[in-house]
Amino acid sequence: MKLVDIESVETGQILGKTIFSSNGTVLLSKGVQLTVYMISTLKRIGVTTVYIDNPMYRDISIDEVLSDETKRAVIHQMSEMFEALRSGKSFNSKAVSQTVDEMLEDVMKNQNLLIQLSDIRTADNAMFLHAMNVCMISSLLGLNMGLNMLQLKELAIGALLHDLGKLGAPEVQEGRMHHSWRGFELLKNKREYSLLIAHVAFQHHEAIDGSGAPRGLTGDDIHTYAKIAAVANAYDNMIYASGEGRSLMPHEACEELNAMSGTKLDHEVLVHFMRIVSIYPNGISVRLSNRQTGVVVGQHRGLPGRPIVRVIDKEGDEAVGYAEVDLAQNPTMFIESVLS
Known part of the structure; x- marks a missing residue:
């Protein structure tokens, strides 16, 4: 399969990779022949690129850390959790923990694979796929940095829930209104979770040089979990342009990250990240x-x-x-x- 800009997709071409909806169900399956209506719908829901099956590249596969089954479970769990919080209810900590166990099982099994972010993002599933990717990347980084299983579990849960405070958060975020602070307040009250899990949400926007938010922490005052999640968060945001500007290609994102080494992002974490990311992913x-x-x-x-x-x-x-x-x-x- 080959990665193609949505504007270049033609009627009759074969979709090379499954696209998931916001609740974890399949929106369009790999192998479907694309129609005018399908292509129009993909554009309308915010899809910018898709993988197309091409006879000359049919044998090209993207060896991914997470299986489709695990991805569906994660997206579904995130959807249920966010819906509960929007309704003013508490989310199921045990269910989230079980989902993270499934993710870590895939990460342990596929720890020698390079990171290749290939899931097609829509306006509806973007938040869930972002959380999943930050969790997956953080877990791989933690594993390569020698964290034990207890530490990996804490890191993974914190990374998956790092943006929890964005639910209902105002556009302008300062001080205790910052989504990092809001996420910390939500997670610190979960008795099933250690306080370190809450600190991933609390500190993932802090910067090594003190220019981050919400408290302007520096260096060693930022927990290792948060430093790891910060790199994963920044990379996924760059690849999928969740902030301002255009989406970056992986090699461009890696250049941007390296420019932030020792100032915004932790140097040691970045060294490990550059060893496990695919700068030029399959299909491009x-x-x-x-x-x-x-x-x-x-x-x-x-x-x-x-x-x-x-x-x-x-x-x-x-x-x-x-x-x-x-x-x-x-x-x-x-x-x-x-x-x-």
Whole structure:
């Protein structure tokens, strides 16, 4: 499959990756033939890119840390929890904990995979997918940084619930009105959770240099869990443009994160993050330094910037074959630009 801008999708093309609704059910299944109505609906609900099944790239897969089954469970649980809080009720701490256990099981099983964020985001599911991604990335980081299982569980729950305070929060957030403070107040009263879980929500917008919110903490005053969640939160926000500006490609986001090392974000956490993120994920189109264009089809753990690229041989407009260029084996060749 290949990642394609929604404006370039044509009627009759085959969807390469399932799209989930805001309650965890399937909105459109992988393998469906796209119609004019489907494409129009995807645009209307805020989808900007989709994965398309292409005969030349049919064998390209994205090895993901979380299974579709786990993703559905997480999105469904988040939907139920947010609905309860909107109704003024308490959420089910035990159910959230069980969902996190399922996520950690996937993370432990797939800990050698590189991070590739490929889920298609809509206006309705964006908050839930963001929480899921921050939890997944934080858990992988914690695992690579040597946290034990108890610490991983605390970190994962805190990361999944890091934006809990946004429910009902005002647009302008200062002091005790900041969503980080509101999230802390909600979580600290959960007897089933340790206070450290609440501090992930409390401190994930603090910055190493003291310029963060809500309290302007610096350095060691910020808990390690929060430093980890801050990196995961920043990366997912950049990839999906949850703030102002355009969505960044992974290589651009990594450059932005590195520029924040030691000021906004913790240097040690970033070092570990750069070892486990796919800078050029499978399915994206790239131009190589020899001016050939192709699609990324494979990764090397430990060498995230040197993927395997499939270059298509054409006669006119017809594809007649392909060759794969392993950049790990071709040190003088590099990716010049990303095309999608």
